[in-house]
Amino acid sequence: MILVAEGVTKEFGGLVALRDVSFEAREGEILGVIGPNGAGKTTLFHCVHGMHRPTRGRVIFRGKAIQGLPPHRVARLGLARTHQIVRPLPELTVRENAAVGACYGREGLGLAKGLAAADEALAQVGLVAKRDVPAAKLNLGEKKRLELARALAARPYLVLLDEVLAGLNPSEVDAMLVTLRAVRDRGVTLVLVEHILRAVMGLSDRVLVLDRGEKIAEGPPDEVSRDPRVIEAYLGDPRAAARLVEGSGKGAGSSPPCEGTGA
Numbered sequence: 001m002i003l004v005a006e007g008v009t010k011e012f013g014g015l016v017a018l019r020d021v022s023f024e025a026r027e028g029e030i031l032g033v034i035g036p037n038g039a040g041k042t043t044l045f046h047c048v049h050g051m052h053r054p055t056r057g058r059v060i061f062r063g064k065a066i067q068g069l070p071p072h073r074v075a076r077l078g079l080a081r082t083h084q085i086v087r088p089l090p091e092l093t094v095r096e097n098a099a100v101g102a103c104y105g106r107e108g109l110g111l112a113k114g115l116a117a118a119d120e121a122l123a124q125v126g127l128v129a130k131r132d133v134p135a136a137k138l139n140l141g142e143k144k145r146l147e148l149a150r151a152l153a154a155r156p157y158l159v160l161l162d163e164v165l166a167g168l169n170p171s172e173v174d175a176m177l178v179t180l181r182a183v184r185d186r187g188v189t190l191v192l193v194e195h196i197l198r199a200v201m202g203l204s205d206r207v208l209v210l211d212r213g214e215k216i217a218e219g220p221p222d223e224v225s226r227d228p229r230v231i232e233a234y235l236g237d238p239r240a241a242a243r244l245v246e247g248s249g250k251g252a253g254s255s256p257p258c259e260g261t262g263a
């Protein structure tokens with residue numbers, strides 16, 4: 001197991017955002033994380049990557065307990081993340097933004113090597129043509145790719161992706177799915193939070209489902225999408241429940257954009 005969470009609980013005052021969540025990611029897999037809005041998905045990523053210290057529980061990455069370590073230390077261990085809200089440094093070029101990931105990444109590269117790692121990452125995400133453009137000039141789809149490039153420039157073992165498909169149009173979603181499979185095929189483990197169920201069910205080897213801070217299922221997409229607890233969690237939104245079943249077929253590609261919160 002490359003990543004193991006054991007009994008992770010996160011309380012904000014009286015609100016329990018995560019309750020006793022345990023899961024594992026296997027080396028080289030794509031693990032999808034789904035659940036209704038407010039289920040605790042982003043909070044789980046924050047607890048794994050050090051933005052939050054879990055109130056209780058342990059997070060083990062490559063055999064080392066990392067709960068409570070600050071994000072820059074977690075990044076140096078080879079665990080990268082992308083953010084739900086993309087905020088590149090607007091005046092720096094695309095290449096310079098990606099290089100930031102390399103400088104704070106697993107190898108802690110200096111600027112020259114960092115720029116070289118950035119070029120490699122930009123090639124992987126298909127952004128080479130925009131290399132010298134200020135990041136502020138990118139459209140949302142390109143900003144999402146830059147966010148992924150910044151994470152990959154760190155040469156991580158594992159990347160946590162928070163809604164990297166949200167707000168993309170159907171052809172951008174399809175292109176991103178191809179990119180993500182290629183990244184995985186290079187040996188990088190991916191854990192991704194997604195609202196676009198067709199995409200996440202088609203892409204993931206296994207899926208973890210959160211609802212109101214609790215894990216309600218973990219397993220292969222076809223199993224999870226037939227799980228009564230999962231269907232019930234989505235019943236508040238019958239369209240989402242329908243998509244859940246329909247999206248469980250392997251190879252399912254795009255679905256209309258705007259299903260994510262985009263927040």
Ligand SMILES: Nc1ncnc2c1ncn2[C@@H]1O[C@H](COP(=O)(O)OP(=O)(O)OP(=O)(O)O)[C@@H](O)[C@H]1O
Nearest residue numbers: 012015017035036037038039040041042043044261
């Ligand atoms: N810093 C915080 N302080 C207080 N409450 C918080 C904080 N961060 C998250 N929460 C609460 O924790 C719960 C889980 O939030 P979280 O952002 O993890 O959900 P999510 O599953 O990522 O939702 P979405 O799909 O909308 O992104 C919500 O009730 C949210 O309001």
Ligand SMILES: [Mg+2]
Nearest residue numbers: 041042043084
């Ligand atoms: Mg979220």
